[in-house]
Amino acid sequence: MSTAQFAAFSDNAIMFASIVYVLAFLAHLVEWVFLRSLPAPEVAEDRAPVLVAATAELSGADVAGTTPPPDKSAEVQDRELRVETWGRIGLALTVLGCALHFLGLVSRGLASDPVRVPWGNMYEFTLAGTFGVSVMYLALMKRYHLRWMGVVVTGFLVVVLMLDQLVLYTDAGPLVPALHSYWLVIHVLAAVVASGAFAVGALALGLFLVKDRATRRGRLRPGGYLSRLPSVESLERVGYRVNAFGFPIWTFAALVAGPIWAEYAWGSYWNWDPKEVWAFITWVIYAAYLHARATAGWKGKAAAAIALVGFASLLFNFVGINFFFGGGSLHSYAGR
């Protein structure tokens, strides 16, 4: 295939990946809709058995008008099955979307002559970054049982990919000379993986904060979305673990690979360039998060809020620097 064909293929693959992510998002929505019609977990444990037992006795005493209990439990089972099915469909679609996303990314790299890594401008960084989120979510799925996150992650992917194509789209082309370095592969890849982890961590901690607040105020509706999420403790723990996974990688990307490349390209390993400054700020905030989490009185809500601030600074560094500082940054070629 020619470079132009690869470019077109990439655009199509990304379009289809977006569509599949939308379908995955819808499947997860359906999953939650069915979940809502199920008895709430707490109720199911505490009251429902009693209730079922009571109706069983009643129906045994031939009370007309009440639905026979075996049917009811069958209906619940049926709904549970549906929940499971739609959850699996959502997951399978996410995997498919991720595969298409991968194809789109690879063909984007093949769409220029000479072949290059598919992260040479903002559009491609965002493609790679969202791919990082998608992969990170799928990779950690089994270990941390993340399916409850499906609806949030796929929603996030859809919105970001849509914005990427609408606002940031750039035609495929060769790299600017400043990017002719294998450090582009190492530095950006590490940054993408770390950003993916931080995004997943931020989603978990954001949900933790919302659920924690609802629980405290007694607004946790049994059977609602929040009550179906894992416990606040495990939300917080998953958030911590994913962030803790991302932090050393971010350290490597921002404070090792970046400076080494800067030393090669600009003659000084630390230039206080806006992008560097914000990478450093992000690093400091996540360091503060890890410390706060180990400090009595900060653990929990305060620490989670810090992590979200860290993610906000990461996003600002990713997008804001290029838009607001533009040519003022040595990283300006990373723009459009």
Add this chain to the structure above:
Amino acid sequence: MTLTSEHTEAGGSASQPPQPPSAPPALSPVELSRWAWRQLTSMRTALVLLFLLALAAVPGSVVPQRNIDAVKVADWQDRHPQLTPVYDKLGLFSVYSSVWFSAIYILLMVSLVGCIVPRLRIYWRALRAAPPRVPRHLDRLPESRRFELDEDADIVLVRARTALRGKHYRVADHDAAVSAERGYLREAGNLLFHLSVLVVLVGFAYGQMFGYKGSVVTVVGQGFSNSLSQYDDFAPGRLFSPDDLAPVSLHVDDFHVKFLTSGPEMGQPESFDANITYHSRPGTPAQQHDLAVNHPLTTNGTSVFLVGHGYAPVVTVRDGQGNVAYKGPVVFLPQDPSFRSVGVIKVLDAQPQQLGFEGFFLPTYGFTMQQGPFSQFPDALDPVMSLTPYHGDLGLDNGKPQSVYSLDKSKLKSFPSSDPKRLGPDARIKLSPGQTVQLPNGLGSIRFDGVKRWVKLQVSHSPGKGIALGGVLLGIVGLMGSLFIRPRRAWVRVTRTTDATGRGRTVVELAGLDRSSGGDLAGEVDELERSIRTSDTAPHEESPA
């Protein structure tokens, strides 16, 4: 903060008659300093300092910084005359060397040292200590199991010990029980990480003190030798002395640039590089190097980088008496990606009047009525100079330093334009290579001989970068240790009993404690249970959990 809230709470809840406020007993200097030290080294202070550090770094990304781009600082100051003195006083043009920024990170480092020194001591003690004694109630720990086995207590205990050792626990024997601990390296990693922060800071500070960074514009075909007078701008470290400049010299032989001629990125440089010949010190044989972005020259502790390029049109200026008053390349500075470049030519030796030219160099000439002259493409396909000539006094005789890129027009006069309505009041001249234009009133002539290119070289020496890099790498190792190593404790106690049939049984109590949060403690305790049961071949009824 806590203190005040406690005070108010105490005051509010107490229903005693209000007592007259009495000053608390004054702290002795020793007590005061101890209190201050404890405050400074507390985790809360460290957190606040981390936030302050993040916050303090922000203005440096918004306000132009002197040590990064002095020209941009000057521009900004021109545009904001009122804010400039305020910002200057606050040190906002050099945030990262300002007093307040330094104060934050120095306090943070002090806090860090104050935090890790006592922890080193504690860690040293913990390293040598035996795993803690067996708690009385193992069933109250986060994970505990209780089951019965047939074998003798001693055999079970030996098996438990082996199982724990196999999982890298350090095991201590007690009376009919073992206690075990593992994950000692977590704290070691933690300490290593914090020490490495200090190492990085030392490396960075060393480079900032003794290093330097300068840049020089060299026309292709000319050379550069590493001495202060050669630099266009130079930023030395605080303790740098000019003797530290390595005697490197180089000659720029050739320069190649390729611009994209099609596609959406048309006009972007595809690649550029310069062939140079250099001597790492006087008397050493000449060596060749191909200087490009991402391919610097490092020799004799000095690094040379190619950071930019542009055009230097070669001109010959004759004065009113017909003598050659200036001949050579003049560096023009590119203004945009099309390499529309601006520059000035100062002809000091012209008689009877000094001459000055100011204007544009356009590598590929284009013209529209709206835009006037502009450059269509960055490569020198149809180079044109568009200049405004001046005559008079260049103002260089009074010894006041002047930029080579601007004219002091206070004592200069332009020539009147032939068509002031259409072309503006000042006469402009347009030159293509090989063309000569005579100035009015017999004041001289200018000839555009040809086009050369120049390269901007950045020369730097940053000692201590190895220290900084080593520090960060150590830090990552330590970080991974402190984040991923799980410190755990486990205990096994065996008790011999007899069951209802009078058969001897061994009751095994097993418990685990995860000293960091998270981690699959239950899974690990399950595995331990399985190992302890393993050679128990006879199938057993499920023990109550």
